[in-house]
Amino acid sequence: MAGKRTHRYCGGKGWITLTSGAEATCQPCGGKGWTPVYTAAERAEMDAQRKRETKAAETCERRAREIATGSSRDGYVRVVQMGFWHLREHAPERFATMLRSLDAGRLDDVVKALHAYFIGQRDAGL
Numbered sequence: 001m002a003g004k005r006t007h008r009y010c011g012g013k014g015w016i017t018l019t020s021g022a023e024a025t026c027q028p029c030g031g032k033g034w035t036p037v038y039t040a041a042e043r044a045e046m047d048a049q050r051k052r053e054t055k056a057a058e059t060c061e062r063r064a065r066e067i068a069t070g071s072s073r074d075g076y077v078r079v080v081q082m083g084f085w086h087l088r089e090h091a092p093e094r095f096a097t098m099l100r101s102l103d104a105g106r107l108d109d110v111v112k113a114l115h116a117y118f119i120g121q122r123d124a125g126l
């Protein structure tokens with residue numbers, strides 16, 4: 001992040017006054033009162049990371065479809081997909097480790113681990 005810019009909408013306060021007169025957290029800036037400013041290089045890096053993640057998700061989905069059999073195939077594929085994005089959202093360090101495992105060619109291990117991970121999350125009530 002190259003810097004911070006005062007959020008125009010809330011004027012940097014992080015909260016806004018609703019038409020009812022009540023005050024509420026400014027959602028676009030998350031109550032911080034500023035938004036991040038990125039350099040072109042940072043934006044390119046974020047874009048590359050997004051593409052890498054999308055490609056990884058597609059690779060996992062394809063392999064999950066090959067591994068799963070019979071009538072439960074769609075469910076298996078869906079659980080692997082949900083595991084992928086849930087891990088990204090809730091366990092970024094494990095997600096990064098998972099991407100490295102994919103790079104190392106451990107696709108089957110990753111797909112099975114994502115499936116087990118999401119089943120575990122679901123059983124724990126998410």
Ligand SMILES: [Zn+2]
Nearest residue numbers: 007010026029
């Ligand atoms: Zn704001």
